[in-house]
Amino acid sequence: MKRAxxxxxxxxxxxYLARLLLQKGYEVWGTSRDAEAASFSNLKKLGILDQVRRLSMVMTDFRSVLQAVVQADPxxxxxxxxxxxxxxxxxxxxxxxxxxxLGTLNLLEVVRFLKKPIRIYNASSGECFGDTGDVPANERTPFRPRSPYGVAKAAAHWEVVNYREAYGLFACNGILFNHESPLRQRRFVTRKIANGVAAIVRGEAKELVLGDLSVQRDWGWAEEYVQAMWLMLQQDDPDDYVVATGETYSLQDFVAEAFRYVGLDWKDYVRTDPSLYRPSDIRTSRADPSYAMRKLGWRAKLKMHDVVRRLV
Ligand SMILES: NC(=O)c1ccc[n+]([C@@H]2O[C@H](COP(=O)([O-])OP(=O)(O)OC[C@H]3O[C@@H](n4cnc5c(N)ncnc54)[C@H](OP(=O)(O)O)[C@@H]3O)[C@@H](O)[C@H]2O)c1
Structure with missing residues (x-):
């Protein structure tokens, strides 16, 4: 039995990944910074809490990462x-x-130190590219991140590439663009929109206040994206892959679709507040997932309109 x-x-x-791996017959271990205190509400919602072996692990603490990897022996x-x-x-x-x-570096160092053939998937991000303009980003597009998050993800991304090239680790970056689900934290704008529309329909709210509606993103469905993660680690060689739908829409398109779905006109309910704008933001995020489609045989079936309907 494989262990993850x-x-x-x-x-x-x-x-979602834990559920996928359990379905594939893996023994699944999972970490939280404090596994005693964590509610693991997402695992409960999927009905798999008892099937996942849970550990406390803090990525920034090398000893903690070492202990968790040794215990799980994945x-x-x-x-x-x-x-x-x-x-x-x-x-x-x-x-x-x-x-x-630092967290990613600790994990890479632990695997290198243990000298075991452990395969590593790292969650890189489409945020690394920054503003793509009209040219879809692929695996060779330079990074120009526009947020501290993008900068952090870019650093971790290149650590993975470096450990692969320098030490021969089987380590892959999944350069995933936005992917959503009901399990996503409520702070994210797609959940905020879905919850806001539902509250308006129930008569509990009169308006929905959002930031910049002109930003353009590529939105997919999380359950599909975790399949791409698993596929990356089943290949003969490690590599990096852009994972996205390949379709970009404005946030206004997303909002309009959400209100249209419940028979309302978004213009009657949505107010924008400049105080919600970010200090610097990506205007357009466009992706070219053709390498993942060709090499992994992976393709996003659910696009923005499907994502909206499943969330609202
Ligand atoms: N969802 C997307 O659209 C998307 C796109 C590209 C990349 N990513 C990346 O893919 C990964 C998974 O995304 P997700 O949407 O599943 O994120 P998520 O729901 O926020 O989960 C991230 C996990 O990391 C832990 N965490 C949170 N803050 C942390 C901190 N300051 N230090 C260490 N651990 C922390 C949390 O576990 P505990 O609180 O239990 O410790 C949390 O369960 C993340 O690295 C994310 O940045 C996501």
């Missing part, structure tokens, strides 16, 4: 832990940088 360790199993992707490690909010990264730049850059 998911760092950050309490999060959106961690929970064939595959999925690094999904770290401060994951772009907005929060402006308020907590050091925590964001350390959790991703």
């Amino acid at each position: 360790l998911i760092c950050g199993v309490s999060g959106q992707d961690g929970a 064939d595959e490690v999925y690094n999904l832990a770290g401060q994951s909010s772009v907005g929060l990264s402006f308020a907590q730049p050091v925590e964001t940088l350390q959790s991703h850059a």
Whole structure:
């Protein structure tokens, strides 16, 4: 039986990945910074809490990472832990940088130190590219991040490439663009929109206040994206892959679709507040996932309109 360790199993992707790996017959271990105190509500929602062996692990503490990896003794490690909010990264730049850059480095060092053939998946991000303009980003597009989060993810990304080239580790970066689900934290704008529309329909709210509606993103569905993570570690050779739908829409398109779905006109309910704008933001985020499609046989079936309908 294969063993997998998911760092950050309490999060959106961690929970869906845990379910996928259990379905594939893996023994699944998962970490939280404090596994005693964590509620693991996402694992509970998926009905898999009892099937996941849970450990406490802090990515920035080398000893803690070493102990967790030794205890779980995994064939595959999925690094999904770290401060994951772009907005929060402006308020907590050091925590964001350390959790991703130092955390990923610790994991790579532990695997190198143990000299075991452990395969590593690292959660890189489309945020590394920054503003792509009209040219879709692929695996060879240079990074120009626009947030402390993007900078942190870019650092971790290149650590993975460096350990692969320098020490021959089987380590992959999944350069995932936005992916959503009901398990995503409520702070993220897609959940905020879905919850806001639901509250308006129930008569509990009169308006929805949002930031810049003109930003353009590529939105997919999280359950599909964790399949790409697993596929990366089943290849003969390690590599990096852009994972996205390949379709970009404005946030206004997303909002309009959410209100249209419940028979309302968004213009009657949405107010924008410049105080919610980020100090610097990505205007357009465009992705070219053709390498993942070709090499992994992976393709996003659910696009922005499907994502909206499943969330609202
Ligand atoms: N969802 C997306 O659209 C997307 C796109 C590209 C990349 N990513 C990246 O993919 C990974 C998984 O995403 P997700 O959406 O599942 O995120 P998530 O739901 O926020 O989960 C991240 C996990 O990391 C842990 N964590 C949170 N803050 C931390 C900190 N400061 N230091 C260390 N650990 C911390 C949390 O576990 P505990 O609180 O239990 O310790 C949490 O369960 C993240 O690295 C994220 O940045 C996500």
